[in-house]
Amino acid sequence: MAKRLKNYIGGEWVESRASVYTPVINPATCETLGECPDSTREDVDMAVRAAQEAFPEWRATPVMNRAQYMYRLKTLLEDRFEDLSEMVVKENGKTRDEARGEVRRGIESVDFAVSVPVLMRNDGLEDLASGIDEDTVRQPAGVFAAITPFNFPAMVPLWFLPTAITCGNTFILKPSPQTPISMDILFEIMEDLDLPEGVVNLVQGGKEASMAIMEHPGVRGVSFVGSTPVAKLVYETCTRNGKRVQAQGGAKNYIAVLPDADMTASVKNIMGAAYGCAGQRCLAAAVVVGVGDAYDKMRDELVKQASALRVGYGLEETTQMGTVISAAAKERIERMIAQGVQEGAQVALDGRSASVNGFEQGNFVGPTILENVTPDNIVAREEIFGPVLSLMKADSFEEAVEIINSSRYGNAASIFTNNGKYAREFKYSVNAGNIGINIGVAAPSASFPFGGQKESFFGDLHGQGMDSIDFYTEKKIVIERWI
Amino acid sequence: MTSLNTFGAILTYAIELEARLAAYYQGSSRAADAEKRRGKLERSRRENVLEITLEAIDGLDAANYAMNLDDRSEAGQRAVEQVAARFYADVAPKINVREAQRLLEKCGKEHSALAG
Numbered sequence: 027m028a029k030r031l032k033n034y035i036g037g038e039w040v041e042s043r044a045s046v047y048t049p050v051i052n053p054a055t056c057e058t059l060g061e062c063p064d065s066t067r068e069d070v071d072m073a074v075r076a077a078q079e080a081f082p083e084w085r086a087t088p089v090m091n092r093a094q095y096m097y098r099l100k101t102l103l104e105d106r107f108e109d110l111s112e113m114v115v116k117e118n119g120k121t122r123d124e125a126r127g128e129v130r131r132g133i134e135s136v137d138f139a140v141s142v143p144v145l146m147r148n149d150g151l152e153d154l155a156s157g158i159d160e161d162t163v164r165q166p167a168g169v170f171a172a173i174t175p176f177n178f179p180a181m182v183p184l185w186f187l188p189t190a191i192t193c194g195n196t197f198i199l200k201p202s203p204q205t206p207i208s209m210d211i212l213f214e215i216m217e218d219l220d221l222p223e224g225v226v227n228l229v230q231g232g233k234e235a236s237m238a239i240m241e242h243p244g245v246r247g248v249s250f251v252g253s254t255p256v257a258k259l260v261y262e263t264c265t266r267n268g269k270r271v272q273a274q275g276g277a278k279n280y281i282a283v284l285p286d287a288d289m290t291a292s293v294k295n296i297m298g299a300a301y302g303c304a305g306q307r308c309l310a311a312a313v314v315v316g317v318g319d320a321y322d323k324m325r326d327e328l329v330k331q332a333s334a335l336r337v338g339y340g341l342e343e344t345t346q347m348g349t350v351i352s353a354a355a356k357e358r359i360e361r362m363i364a365q366g367v368q369e370g371a372q373v374a375l376d377g378r379s380a381s382v383n384g385f386e387q388g389n390f391v392g393p394t395i396l397e398n399v400t401p402d403n404i405v406a407r408e409e410i411f412g413p414v415l416s417l418m419k420a421d422s423f424e425e426a427v428e429i430i431n432s433s434r435y436g437n438a439a440s441i442f443t444n445n446g447k448y449a450r451e452f453k454y455s456v457n458a459g460n461i462g463i464n465i466g467v468a469a470p471s472a473s474f475p476f477g478g479q480k481e482s483f484f485g486d487l488h489g490q491g492m493d494s495i496d497f498y499t500e501k502k503i504v505i506e507r508w509i
Numbered sequence: 510m511t512s513l514n515t516f517g518a519i520l521t522y523a524i525e526l527e528a529r530l531a532a533y534y535q536g537s538s539r540a541a542d543a544e545k546r547r548g549k550l551e552r553s554r555r556e557n558v559l560e561i562t563l564e565a566i567d568g569l570d571a572a573n574y575a576m577n578l579d580d581r582s583e584a585g586q587r588a589v590e591q592v593a594a595r596f597y598a599d600v601a602p603k604i605n606v607r608e609a610q611r612l613l614e615k616c617g618k619e620h621s622a623l624a625g
Contacts, residue, residue, distance in 0.1 A: 107555050123517040127560025294564045302563060335565060336514060343518040344511060346565050467561040 029060040031206055031230050033069055034213045036076035037223030042069050042230065048203050053119035053349040054339045054388040060210075062203045065231030070198075070238035073227040077169040077196035078244050080224030085166045085194040087222075089143045092192045095219050096139045099188065102215045103133050110211055114180050115340040117205040119349035119389065120303045122340055125180075131472070132184035135490070138472035139188035145495045146193060158507045164499035166194030167270075168246035171239045173260065175252045176351050177306045177411075179205035183212065185476070185489045186249045191225055193498040195246075198227045200239060204351055206230045240264050247271065247497065249489060251308070253409070254435070254481050261484035272485040272497060274478055276409040277308045277437030280430040281466060282452065284423065284443035285320040292442040292464070293327040296415075299440070299466025301335060301393050304350050305413040308482070309438045309460065309467050313399070313406055313416045315426045321419045325397060328415065329375050332393040338382050349389045350412055356389040359412030363394060366405035366416070371396040377413060401429055409435070423448050431457050436479030438468040459483060513569035516609070519600045520554035522571055523613065526593060533578045533589065539623070546616050557609035566603045573599075590624035593617075 030047065032039040042063035050060040063069075084092075103110070107129055114125035150161030172186040183199050190197050201209040213228045229235050239245055240263040247270030250260040257275030264271035281296060283289075299311035316324045338345035350356050360378050367373060377392025391412055399406050399416040406416055420426040430439050440462030441452040453461045459477025462468030470476050475488035487497040513519045527547035534540040574596040576589050597617025604610045 104555065121515070121517075123515050123558060123563050124560065126517065126555065126558045127563060130556065130558055131560055295562070297565060298561075298563050302560075331565070334567070336512070343521050344514050346515060465561065469561045 028058045031060055031062050031210055033065060033073065033230055034228040035073045042066070044231065050117055050204065050207060052116050053351055054385050056387045059117055060207050062206045062230050065229050065235040067234065067238040069229055070235050070242060073198045073229050074169060074242050074244040076224035077198055077227055080196045080222055081168060084196055084222055084225050089146060089194065092194060093140050093143050095221060096136050096188055096192055098219055099216065100133060100136045102218055103136065106215050110180055110208060113208050113211055117207050118176060118179055119351060120340050121345050121348050122343055124303050125340065128178050128181040132181040134472040135184045136188045139192040142189065142192040145492065146499065158505060161504045163502050163504060165502055167498065167500045168195060169198065169244055170195045170247045170498060171198040171200065171245050172249040173200050173236050173239065174202060176202035176204040177303060179208040180212070182251050183209055187226065189494045190498045193495065195498055196225050198229060198239065200229045200231060200235050203230065203232045241267050245269060250274065257484050270497060272487055272489055274308065274489065275482050275484065276435060277482050278312050278409055278433050278435040279309060279438040280433065281311045281314045281440045281442065282317060282426040282430065283314060283320045283324050284317050284441065284445060284448060286444045287320065287442040289323050289327050293324065293331050295466045296328065297331050297335065300415040301332065301347050301413045302467065304348055304391065306350060306411050309469050311415065311466050312410065313418055315418045315420050315429055317420050317423055317426050325374065325417055329395055332375050332395060335393050337380055337390055337392050339385050347393065347413065350391055351389065353389055355412065356391055359391050359410055359414065362404060362408065362410050363396070363414060366396055366403055369403045371399045371403055371405055371416065401432060427452065427455055434480055435482045437482035438462065440466050440468055511571035513571055513600065514566050516558055516563060516604065517554065519566065519604065520550055523616065524550045524554065526596065529578060530593065549612055553609045553612050557606045559606050562605055564605060569599060569603060587624055590620050594620035594624050
């Protein structure tokens with residue numbers, strides 16, 4: 027029987043006041059895995075009050091002791107690593123390797139949080155004026171929340187929660203209603219940490235819960251990852267309500283391939299960037315620009331390697347690409363491919379008729395390659411969030427950079443080349459927050475901020491790295507004189 | 510016929526191989542060694558999976574590493590170890606994470622030594 031999910035508030039599993047529950051569907055088998063409550067404003071208010079009540083005692087808990095919880099969390103996550111990875115596969119549709127990789131990156135964020143006692147230290151200056159010293163201290167800021175997406179149901183929440191609470195804040199998490207069970211498991215794991223009640227809270231739900239979080243006066247700041255239109259809405263709503271906000275939006279990530287690149291090795295890596303997680307990641311390669319002679323070789327190698335990818339159910343170890351999240355996503359992706367073709371693109375590899383034996387109802391879209399794509403084509407302009415790679419030609423490196431910089435998004439861009447001069451010029455002049463040099467998925471590790479520019483990010487401080495310490499703390503300046 | 514076409518497929522096959530060897534050598538010190546290798550491989554599958562460089566792997570098939578685990582004679586054991594050593598020698602270069610590759614190479618060396 028499908029599990030009816032509860033919220034975790036004030037150290038207890040509580041039934042939501044929701045009248046509506048959404049089924050959580052395994053996108054490969056179409057089996058119902060659970061039922062997610064559409065939590066209400068009252069549910070969110072209860073979580074905020076629990077987090078507010080927990081804050082004074084938690085912020086007074088020595089930071090070294092707070093960090094100890096993270097050591098324990100890491101151990102518990104290692105123990106439950108396979109369970110958590112398996113649920114990510116089941117509710118998201120990605121492959122086992124991708125799910126394990128995601129959980130590993132989540133644990134890296136826990137590792138990062140362990141360093142908070144060092145990172146929260148600040149600076150000072152004696153005798154700024156005669157007998158006057160000045161010091162900066164960082165203090166936790168209160169109740170923080172994160173609204174997280176379906177595509178990395180375990181990793182993205184862990185970008186935020188461990189650092190936020192180790193800095194001394196209390197926390198509310200609202201995961202995607204499409205993939206809420208991974209976080210149900212995480213909170214089950216965290217119960218064994220014996221954190222003070224109310225330090226971490228889980229509210230399952232959709233738009234109503236999100237709006238309640240963004241508008242609640244008791245929430246100091248919100249982290250969000252999702253599409254650009256929603257990121258914009260989150261940013262506007264949160265700032266209007268006086269909150270800190272970091273809102274990461276959609277993307278259209280370009281890769282430039284120069285003629286001197288090792289084509290076989292480069293394409294192998296581009297495969298992972300384009301088709302990893304079935305293209306459903308904000309760092310997915312969406313458009314590859316072949317420069318000069320590179321185009322034909324690159325195109326042939328891409329079609330060859332993409333045709334050989336094994337599409338299937340993620341729980342099978344030999345599956346190299348899983349499903350997209352839902353029937354609606356599959357329909358949208360296929361509709362965008364068709365529109366791209368109508369606008370002049372040619373299909374070099376068509377994944378629209380993908381079907382997997384034993385999983386005929388699954389939401390599979392095979393690797394797709396569109397060529398002769400022009401910058402004004404919908405597949406070059408809009409985020410598809412599926413396994414679709416568009417190919418473009420450029421006569422020169424400069425033209426490739428111009429094409430890349432014309433995008434309204436600026437999440438990531440990569441170059442494949444053996445030429446240091448062009449690599450340097452690329453990272454210098456391309457307007458994207460994460461740059462890859464001979465790496466297609468330019469994903470920063472936990473100790474670096476996750477970049478993002480233009481319509482891919484709204485806010486000032488990014489998630490992860492030192493930006494996250496700044497986001498989760500207030501700087502207080504103490505000016506001191508003893509008379 | 511099972512293709513060993515992903516990082517996880519290779520590591521999982523290696524983990525299962527060591528589990529089968531532990532059962533094969535049950536009661537001897539070789540069983541404990543196989544168990545130890547299995548534990549290390551499980552840790553590697555968990556810790557060394559690098560999401561941003563996951564790439565498809567080709568040219569490896571589990572059918573090439575079939576073992577006769579009914580033959581417990583000295584010659585049978587040597588043959589089993591030869592297959593295990595060959596498996597590790599074939600898969601290690603295909604893995605693009607150095608730590609995991611090093612472990613697979615080490616397992617291969619241990620099996621080579623047992624193969625004589």
